[in-house]
Amino acid sequence: MPVTDITKDVENRRLTITAEFAAPVERVWSLYEDARQLEQVWGPPEYPATFVSHELRPGSRSTYYMTSPEGERFGGYWDVTGVEAPGRFTFDDGFATAELEPNPDLPVSHNTYTFEPTDGGTTATYTSTFESAEALQKVLDMGMEEGSRSAIDQIDAFLAAG
Numbered sequence: 216m217p218v219t220d221i222t223k224d225v226e227n228r229r230l231t232i233t234a235e236f237a238a239p240v241e242r243v244w245s246l247y248e249d250a251r252q253l254e255q256v257w258g259p260p261e262y263p264a265t266f267v268s269h270e271l272r273p274g275s276r277s278t279y280y281m282t283s284p285e286g287e288r289f290g291g292y293w294d295v296t297g298v299e300a301p302g303r304f305t306f307d308d309g310f311a312t313a314e315l316e317p318n319p320d321l322p323v324s325h326n327t328y329t330f331e332p333t334d335g336g337t338t339a340t341y342t343s344t345f346e347s348a349e350a351l352q353k354v355l356d357m358g359m360e361e362g363s364r365s366a367i368d369q370i371d372a373f374l375a376a377g
Contacts, residue, residue: 216368217234217235217236217339217367217368217370217371218232218233218234218364218367218368219233219234219235220232220233221233221360221363221364223351223355223360225348225351225352225355226348227344228344228345228346228347228348228350228351229342229343229344229345229351230324230342230343230345230351230355230359230360230363231340231341231342231343232340232341232363232364232367233338233339233340233341234338234339234341234367234370235333235335235336235337235338235339236336236337236338236339236370236371236374237335237336237371237374237375238336238337238371238374238375239332239336239337240301240302240330240331240332240337241301242337242374243301243330243336243337243339243370243374244300244301244302244330246370246373246374247271247304247328248271248300250266250268250269250277251266252373252377253266253269254266254279255369255373256366256367256369256370256373257279257281257366258281258362258366259361259362259365259366260365260366260369261283261284262281262282262283262284262289262362263281263282264279264280264281265279265280265281265282266278266279267279267280267315269293270295271295271298271300271304272295272298273295273296273297273298274295275294275295276292276293276294276295277292277293277295277306278290278291278292278311278315279291279292279315280311280315288313289310290310290311290312290313290314290315290318291308291309291310291311292308292309292311292315292317293306293307293308294306294307294309296325301330302329302330302331303327303328303329303330304327304328305325305326305327305328306326306328307323307324307325307326308323308324308326308343309321309322309323309324310322321353322345322346322350322351322353322354323345323346323350324343324344324345324350324354325343325344325345326341326342326343326344327340327341327342328340328341328342329342339367341363341367
């Protein structure tokens, strides 16, 4: 499985996930650039994602929803804050209403995704920082760790197939 480490640092409001992919950095990067590819792996397999808008460019907003097995939709958004292709991008990730507007009642995380070449492919480091320890704990209680692991663990197979 690609996920090699998950570190929860509630005191510093940070969740860090490290993964190893058997693909070059440029291929992993292209997954995050392309909405149609990204929706294949953003979210756990049981909650497939649909990106309504997506552009990996500073100042842009990506909107998406994930659909539960029962057909419920759960919205989210990214406000992209920085892009250094193909090695790093930053964004604020939040929950959205049914109309895909930011939901102020749920936490927002500040994210840095980095991709570094290795002999066998790419090491990805996903770092999410929250405004408070309570905000991090809330998303952990909602299943963020398990959902992130199952989403990231499907990336290698997707990259190999395409």
